[in-house]
Structures are given as C-alpha cells and as structure tokens.
Amino acid sequence: MIETNKLSKRFGDFIATNEITFEVDKGEIFGFLGANGAGKTTAMRMLCGLSTPSSGTATIAGFDIYKQTEQIKKNIGYMSQKFSLYEDLTVTENIRFFGGIYGLSNQQLKTKSQQLIHDLGLEKEAKKLVGALPLGWKQKLSFSIAVLHEPKIVFLDEPTGGVDPITRRQFWNLIYDAADRGVTVFVTTHYMDEAEYCNRISIMVDGRIKALDTPRNLKNSFHAASMDEVFYALARGAKRSE
Amino acid sequence: MRTIRFLLQKEFRQIFRNRSILVMVLVMPVMQLFILPLAANYEVKNINLAIIDNDHSSYSQKLISKITASGYFRLTGYVFSYKEALHLIEEDKADLLLEIPHGFEKNLVKDNHEQLFVAVNAINGTKANLGGVYLSSVIRDENNEIRLQLVEPARFQAQPGVEITTSNWFNPYLDYHLFMVPGILAVLVTMIGGFLTALNIVKEKEVGTIEQINVTPIKKHHFILGKLIPFWVLGNVVFTLGLVVARLAYGIMPAGSILLLYGFVWVYLLAVLGFGLLVSTYCDTQQQAMFIMFFFIMIFILMGGLFTPIDSMPDWAQVVTRFNPVSYLIDVMRMIVLKGSGIRDVLPRLGVILLFALVLNTWAVLNYRKTS
Numbered sequence: 217m218i219e220t221n222k223l224s225k226r227f228g229d230f231i232a233t234n235e236i237t238f239e240v241d242k243g244e245i246f247g248f249l250g251a252n253g254a255g256k257t258t259a260m261r262m263l264c265g266l267s268t269p270s271s272g273t274a275t276i277a278g279f280d281i282y283k284q285t286e287q288i289k290k291n292i293g294y295m296s297q298k299f300s301l302y303e304d305l306t307v308t309e310n311i312r313f314f315g316g317i318y319g320l321s322n323q324q325l326k327t328k329s330q331q332l333i334h335d336l337g338l339e340k341e342a343k344k345l346v347g348a349l350p351l352g353w354k355q356k357l358s359f360s361i362a363v364l365h366e367p368k369i370v371f372l373d374e375p376t377g378g379v380d381p382i383t384r385r386q387f388w389n390l391i392y393d394a395a396d397r398g399v400t401v402f403v404t405t406h407y408m409d410e411a412e413y414c415n416r417i418s419i420m421v422d423g424r425i426k427a428l429d430t431p432r433n434l435k436n437s438f439h440a441a442s443m444d445e446v447f448y449a450l451a452r453g454a455k456r457s458e
Numbered sequence: 459m460r461t462i463r464f465l466l467q468k469e470f471r472q473i474f475r476n477r478s479i480l481v482m483v484l485v486m487p488v489m490q491l492f493i494l495p496l497a498a499n500y501e502v503k504n505i506n507l508a509i510i511d512n513d514h515s516s517y518s519q520k521l522i523s524k525i526t527a528s529g530y531f532r533l534t535g536y537v538f539s540y541k542e543a544l545h546l547i548e549e550d551k552a553d554l555l556l557e558i559p560h561g562f563e564k565n566l567v568k569d570n571h572e573q574l575f576v577a578v579n580a581i582n583g584t585k586a587n588l589g590g591v592y593l594s595s596v597i598r599d600e601n602n603e604i605r606l607q608l609v610e611p612a613r614f615q616a617q618p619g620v621e622i623t624t625s626n627w628f629n630p631y632l633d634y635h636l637f638m639v640p641g642i643l644a645v646l647v648t649m650i651g652g653f654l655t656a657l658n659i660v661k662e663k664e665v666g667t668i669e670q671i672n673v674t675p676i677k678k679h680h681f682i683l684g685k686l687i688p689f690w691v692l693g694n695v696v697f698t699l700g701l702v703v704a705r706l707a708y709g710i711m712p713a714g715s716i717l718l719l720y721g722f723v724w725v726y727l728l729a730v731l732g733f734g735l736l737v738s739t740y741c742d743t744q745q746q747a748m749f750i751m752f753f754f755i756m757i758f759i760l761m762g763g764l765f766t767p768i769d770s771m772p773d774w775a776q777v778v779t780r781f782n783p784v785s786y787l788i789d790v791m792r793m794i795v796l797k798g799s800g801i802r803d804v805l806p807r808l809g810v811i812l813l814f815a816l817v818l819n820t821w822a823v824l825n826y827r828k829t830s
Contacts, residue, residue: 264673265673265828265829266669266672266673266828266829266830267829267830268829268830285828285829286675287675289673289674289675290675292673294669294670294673296666296669296670298666298669299666300665300666300667300669300670301667301670302468302472302667303665304471304472304475304476305468305471305472309468309471312464313464313467313468314670314674316460316461316463316464317461317464317465317671317674317676318674318675319460319461319675345475
C-alpha cells in the first residue's frame with residue numbers, strides 16, 4: 217500500500233526526514249514512532265500529498281507521490297495532530313460536508329452519517345456544534361470522518377494526544393474495525409502501550425528510521441521487557457529535540 | 459458542481475452563525491452611511507473670526523454685523539490691538555483677523571477710499587483659504603452698498619466689467635451628500651468585501667481546517683469559488699442596503715440605470731474579492747492579512763478620488779490611481795448616480811475592472827497551494 221525509497225525532506229540546511237525507506241502492506245496497522253521533532257509529521261505530510269518531498273520516491277496505493285497527488289487524495293483519509301473539523305458546524309453538518317466533498321452520493325451520505333452517529337453514540341449530540349464536544353469525542357468523530365469515504369489508507373497523526381485512557385481504548389477499537397474492513401492504518405503515537413497494538417512499528421530518530429519490525433521482534437532484539445525500553449534505547453541518542 | 463454546493467452550504471452556515479460578520483454586513487454600513495456624509499462635508503462653517511476695531515464708527519459696526527450675519531463666521535474676539543488678536547491666533551481661538559483701521563469711516567466718506575487688513579491662520583489650509591475668500595466676498599458686497607449710498611445713482615457711471623455666473627450641472631445646489639454618499643458607499647463595499655474574504659481563508663489556515671481540506675481531492679478553483687460566491691452575495695447585500703439608506707436618508711435616486719449600477723458592482727465585487735483572496739493566499743495569520751489589507755485599503759481610499767480629485771494629483775499619483783479599483787467604482791457611481799451616464803460611458807471602466815477581476819482571481823487560484 218505504501219512504498220517509500222530514500223524519501224527526504226529538507227528545509228534549507230535542516231533535513232527533517234532523511235532517506236526513509238519502508239513498506240506498509242494492505243490492512244496493516246503500522247505504528248510510526250519517534251521523539252518530538254524526529255520528523256514523523258513531515259514524513260506523514262509528504263505521504264498525504266500535503267508536502268512535496270525534496271528527494272526519493274514513494275507510491276501510495278499505487279500512485280506516484282509527485283505526479284498523482286490528487287489520485288492519492290481520493291484514496292486516503294487523514295486526521296491531523298491539530299483538531300481540524302469545523303467547530304462552528306454541527307456533527308451532522310461536518311459529516312455531510314466532508315462526505316460531500318469526497319463525492320459520496322446523497323443516499324450514501326444519509327445512510328453513512330446515520331450509521332456513524334449511531335456507532336459513536338452521538339445521537340443526542342448530532343445537532344450540537346462540534347466545538348462544544350469534549351476532546352475525546354471530537355477525536356473519535358474526526359477519525360470516523362477520515363474513514364467515511366472508505367479510503368484505502370488512513371493516516372493518523374497523534375490521534376489520541378490528550379485523550380483519557382478509556383476513550384483511547386475506544387479509539388483503538390475504531391482503528392481495529394477499520395483495519396478489519398481492509399483499511400491500512402498508518403499511525404503516529406507517543407504512547408508505548410498503543411505501539412503494542414500495531415502490527416509493525418518503525419522508530420524514527422533524528423529524521424532516520426532506526427528500527428522497523430513487529431513489537432515482539434523489536435523487544436527481543438533489544439532484550440527489552442517493554443516497548444518503553446526499546447524506545448528509550450533508541451531515542452536516547454537523539455540530538456534533536458523540541 | 460456538487461462540490462461547490464457543499465462548499466457554499468458550509469460557508470453560508472458559518473456566516474449565519476457568526477454574529478460579528480452579520481453585524482459587519484448589516485449594521486456597520488448603515489451606521490457609517492448615516493454618520494460619515496454629515497462629517498465628511500467640504501462646506502466650511504464656524505470660522506473663528508477676531509476683529510480689531512480701531513474705528514468704533516457706525517460704518518465699522520455695520521460691516522461687522524454684516525459679516526457675523528453671513529452665518530459662516532463666529533466672532534470669537536473683539537479686541538483693540540493687533541497684538542492681542544495675534545495672541546488669539548496663537549491660542550488657536552481665531553482662524554481669521556480683520557483689522558479695521560482708525561478713521562475708517564472718515565476716510566471712506568472723505569477720500570472714498572480705505573483699506574482693511576485681513577490676517578489668516580493657515581494651519582488648517584482649507585478653512586483658512588475658504589474663510590479668506592468668504593470674508594473678502596462679504597466685504598466686497600458691503601463695498602458695493604457703500605458705493606451706492608455715497609455716490610448718487612445719477613452720477614454713477616456704469617463701469618465695464620466681466621461678471622461670472624456659474625451653473626452647476628448634475629448637482630445644481632452643490633449638495634455634498636449627493637457627491638459623498640455614492641463615494642462612501644463605494645468604499646464601504648470595497649472594505650467589507652475585501653476584509654471578509656482576506657480574513658476568511660487565513661482563518662482556516664490558523665485553525666487548521668484548511669489542512670483537512672487540502673488532503674481531500676477538492677479542486678483548487680472549486681475551493682476559491684466556494685469562498686468567492688458567499689462574499690459576493692454579502693457584497694451585494696451591503697450595496698443594496700447602502701442604496702436604500704441613500705434613498706431614504708438623503709433622498710438620492712440614481713439618475714441613471716440601477717441595473718447598470720448593479721452590473722458594474724457585480725464585476726467590481728469579483729475584482730475586490732479576488733484581491734482579498736489573493737492577499738489571504740500569501741498570509742499565514744489573520745494579523746498579517748489585516749495589516750496588508752489596511753495598507754492597500756488606505757491607499758485605495760486616499761487615492762480613489764473620494765476626498766480629493768484625482769485630476770489635481772501629481773502625474774505619478776494619477777498613474778497609481780489607474781491601478782486602484784476603488785477609483786473606478788467611485789467614478790462610475792458618481793457618473794451613474796449624478797450624471798445618469800449610460801452603458802457606453804461606463805464600458806471602458808467596466809473593461810478595466812473585468813481585467814482586474816480576471817487577473818486577481820487567476821492569480822489567487824494559482825497561488826493557493828494544496829501542497830507546500
């Protein structure tokens with residue numbers, strides 16, 4: 217689904233993402249880990265077609281990252297670090313708006329938005345402005361809208377930042393549901409327990425991918441009891457931090 | 459097309475939920491149209507006059523009462539020396555000094571000749587200039603009366619002279635409202651349209667929602683149109699409100715075709731909104747957008763011919779005004795409202811504005827990047 221080869225992004229002298237090479241398979245939940253400033257968001261923005269790479273190649277769902285950004289955009293969903301639904305629109309209006317610009321038919325919009333509201337248990341809040349919802353609900357709504365048009369891949373940038381443990385668990389249930397439907401999930405996180413939920417993870421340090429494997433294999437090769445230790449072992453050497 | 463429908467639906471919902479936009483569009487222009495034309499008036503009144511009467515004669519009294527009765531002057535000092543009077547000017551209590559010399563009446567009767575002295579405080583150029591002119595004309599008038607009294611009509615010889623009478627076309631009573639209101643309306647439409655659009659996209663950048671839009675397969679021109687159309691409608695609302703206020707409060711009815719007026723404004727709004735959108739594509743914060751818009755709007759207004767005629771600007775400034783969309787609207791508004799100009803007179807300006815609209819909007823679409 218995702219294939220990159222020596223993908224880099226430079227801002228002047230600063231190399232935010234340095235020759236990253238990896239593959240993500242269909243239906244996989246791929247964890248993209250790294251300390252703050254390691255270059256995760258930059259990498260993700262390139263893969264979503266929001267930022268043009270400086271060098272290297274990549275294909276997303278079979279489309280070239282340089283020439284076919286618009287085709288890529290039809291096939292992906294994206295949930296940014298910053299909450300970015302319209303706070304002055306209601307839950308239903310946000311769903312209909314984003315569904316609408318992804319080209320869903322009126323019939324689809326109707327059934328899907330009802331389904332979504334039902335699944336999230338937002339029946340009472342459907343006509344409330346999104347700005348009035350608690351953060352956890354907003355994040356779940358945001359995710360559901362990102363996968364509303366049934367994309368092949370969904371990119372999640374720290375989707376559970378600042379969210380309570382129960383909501384995080386619910387959020388991951390949503391992610392598993394999506395993966396079961398065949399959606400490839402590409403997720404960044406700082407929570408090591410979440411890293412354990414992923415099929416495979418990569419750990420970025422100073423713009424490079426330092427490790428890439430299943431959580432179990434990583435723990436074995438680093439002789440670590442938990443993902444926390446693996447992360448410490450790798451990220452301790454980082455020169456960049458916020 | 460469907461995408462645009464969704465964009466418009468979203469945009470209008472947001473506008474109607476944003477009370478400050480509604481106030482800006484509905485209340486502000488009406489208030490400004492009520493207040494500004496009354497204040498932005500070229501007629502100079504309340505000129506502070508100090509008189510040094512060294513004569514205290516019936517003639518000097520008559521002259522003074524004639525001056526104060528004219529309605530333009532306010533007698534703020536009646537003093538006995540030039541020094542005292544100059545002091546009044548220094549304290550900004552007087553704009554004009556009139557000195558009536560000692561023996562004014564005597565000399566006038568005996569020698570048929572006397573001189574008056576007028577000193578002008580030229581800090582406020584317009585007031586001083588016009589005040590001086592008004593005062594001279596009052597005195598000249600008085601002079602003629604005196605001449606009629608002293609010189610017997612029989613012996614009065616007709617002097618050859620050229621007298622100029624002016625007839626004011628298109629605004630016979632030189633009503634300043636008729637002149638200012640269309641101009642102020644032009645500026646209001648520009649400001650509201652320009653600012654709202656410029657701030658709108660930038661706000662989406664600040665809040666981060668534009669990221670969510672940029673990752674969708676939405677077409678750039680769809681997005682821009684989705685922003686343009688709502689504010690175009692709002693611009694028309696402002697303009698219509700303005701015309702209603704002009705009619706009800708000032709009794710101004712366009713002498714020309716209202717349809718032509720709207721036709722021009724429709725194209726004009728596209729140009730101004732395009733400019734606002736262009737600014738917003740270059741800015742990252744609302745603060746930046748605000749300052750850039752202020753910079754241009756100031757130039758547009760001061761170089762638009764609202765307060766000062768473009769014809770009397772220096773050549774380089776006149777060249778600048780050709781790139782100022784506001785100057786075209788003010789011009790056309792006055793042409794159609796006052797003169798009743800037809801489509802043939804307006805057409806060249808319409809062409810220029812159309813060109814502005816095309817260039818600015820194309821530029822905005824090109825400069826709006828979904829990918830950085």
